[in-house]
Amino acid sequence: xxxxxxxxxxxxxxxxxxxxxxxxxxxxxxxxxxxxxxxxxxxxxxxxxxxxxxxxxxxxxxxxxxxxxxxxxxxxxxxxxxxxxxxxxxxxxxxxxxxxxxxxxxxxxxxxxxxxxxxxxxxxxxxxxxxxxxxxxxxx
Amino acid sequence: xxxxxxxxxxxxxxxxxxxxxxxxxxxxxxxxxxxxxxxxxxxxxxxxxxxxxxxxxxxxxxxxxxxxxxxxxxxxxxxxxxxxxxxxxxxxxxxxxxxxxxxxxxxxxxxxxxxxxxxxxxxxxxxxxxxxxxxxxxxx
DNA sequence: TTAATTGCGTTATGCTATAACGTGTGCCAT
DNA sequence: ATGGCACACGTTATAGCATAACGCAATTAA
Numbered sequence: 310x311x312x313x314x315x316x317x318x319x320x321x322x323x324x325x326x327x328x329x330x331x332x333x334x335x336x337x338x339x340x341x342x343x344x345x346x347x348x349x350x351x352x353x354x355x356x357x358x359x360x361x362x363x364x365x366x367x368x369x370x371x372x373x374x375x376x377x378x379x380x381x382x383x384x385x386x387x388x389x390x391x392x393x394x395x396x397x398x399x400x401x402x403x404x405x406x407x408x409x410x411x412x413x414x415x416x417x418x419x420x421x422x423x424x425x426x427x428x429x430x431x432x433x434x435x436x437x438x439x440x441x442x443x444x445x446x447x448x449x
Numbered sequence: 450x451x452x453x454x455x456x457x458x459x460x461x462x463x464x465x466x467x468x469x470x471x472x473x474x475x476x477x478x479x480x481x482x483x484x485x486x487x488x489x490x491x492x493x494x495x496x497x498x499x500x501x502x503x504x505x506x507x508x509x510x511x512x513x514x515x516x517x518x519x520x521x522x523x524x525x526x527x528x529x530x531x532x533x534x535x536x537x538x539x540x541x542x543x544x545x546x547x548x549x550x551x552x553x554x555x556x557x558x559x560x561x562x563x564x565x566x567x568x569x570x571x572x573x574x575x576x577x578x579x580x581x582x583x584x585x586x587x588x589x
Numbered sequence: 590t591t592a593a594t595t596g597c598g599t600t601a602t603g604c605t606a607t608a609a610c611g612t613g614t615g616c617c618a619t
Numbered sequence: 620a621t622g623g624c625a626c627a628c629g630t631t632a633t634a635g636c637a638t639a640a641c642g643c644a645a646t647t648a649a
Contacts, residue, residue, distance in 0.1 A: 320627065340604070353630065358606065363627090374514040375577050377605060377636095400562070402571050411569070418561045422540070422580060425555060430585030431542050437515050437579045440562060445570030460596065480635070493599065498637065503596090517605095517636060 319363075325349055326360040327381065330370060335408040336378035373401060373410070375439045383412040398422070400438035406447035459503075465489055466500040467521065470510060475548040476518035513541060513550070515579045523552040538562070540578035546587035 319327060329345050330337060337345075339357045351357065361379055364370035369382045382399075397419045402411040418438070426433050442448075459467060469485050470477060477485075479497045491497065501519055504510035509522050522539075537559045542551040558578070566573050582588075 432588040433582040442573040
């Protein structure tokens with residue numbers, strides 16, 4: 310019985326979606342989440358997407374662009390830089406064999422990309438970094 | 450009248466798709482490409498997707514994961530590291546206002562991500578780096 | 590020749606995401 | 620308190636992205 314790690318101010322739907330994602334080992338698509346929540350009264354994709362929008366906005370859920378899927382943020386509180394979930398860009402390593410996802414953060418990469426942007430007058434809003442390949446276990 | 454910059458060994462469909470992408474300022478979705486090629490006999494999405502698969506495999510077209518769209522590679526021949534289009538990871542800055550896309554390459558970022566992967570025994574197959582935001586002109 | 594590979598065309602289908610409508614609820618400035 | 624606003628919610632319909640599965644034709648290798 311894992312006690313769900315929900316933030317206080319989430320609505321019922323947001324909490325349900327976040328809990329499903331938190332308990333999942335692998336990333337989940339919006340429709341997979343929907344199916345998991347039918348028993349809780351979910352009927353339509355929008356219910357999921359609206360919750361996901363809010364959760365990603367809060368930074369406690371991430372969207373994996375190359376997978377069209379979502380994961381709960383792996384950072385338990387302010388692990389490194391900013392406070393809470395306000396940290397910078399997060400990167401992901403995605404195993405194409407077992408589906409496992411590792412979330413990490415690299416200051417140096419962040420800075421380099423930031424420098425490039427500054428040099429061009431480009432104002433970054435959201436940065437996606439995803440490495441797809443094989444994890445140690447699957448590459449063996 | 451721009452002479453298309455097609456590689457020699459492309460099939461007719463691949464050449465058509467590549468030329469459409471090359472001439473486009475902005476990234477294009479597969480369905481947009483399809484519409485542009487109806488006059489050339491294209492009828493179904495698969496004709497486009499199959500060509501795109503080959504072109505991305507050759508490295509002369511890139512897929513923008515956060516946009517579900519495609520662009521012709523901006524590197525005119527071996528601009529920096531490897532020969533031809535065999536270079537490492539490419540990064541993109543995507544303006545959410547005007548749609549303009551800048552392709553660039555950063556060794557340092559590449560190395561950092563490579564180091565992280567090596568340290569974890571992760572074997573990278575394809576890496577996606579996309580910065581979404583506002584370009585100089587649109588941020589003003 | 591035979592078999593393997595690759596590309597092609599077509600139909601059908603599945604997955605991902607949002608538009609547009611209306612409802613209800615809480616808040617708070619008037 | 621009441622009107623207005625912001626926000627979450629539920630529902631239906633639709634749009635947009637991608638692939639499965641079939642069969643055929645051309646090319647190449649054994």
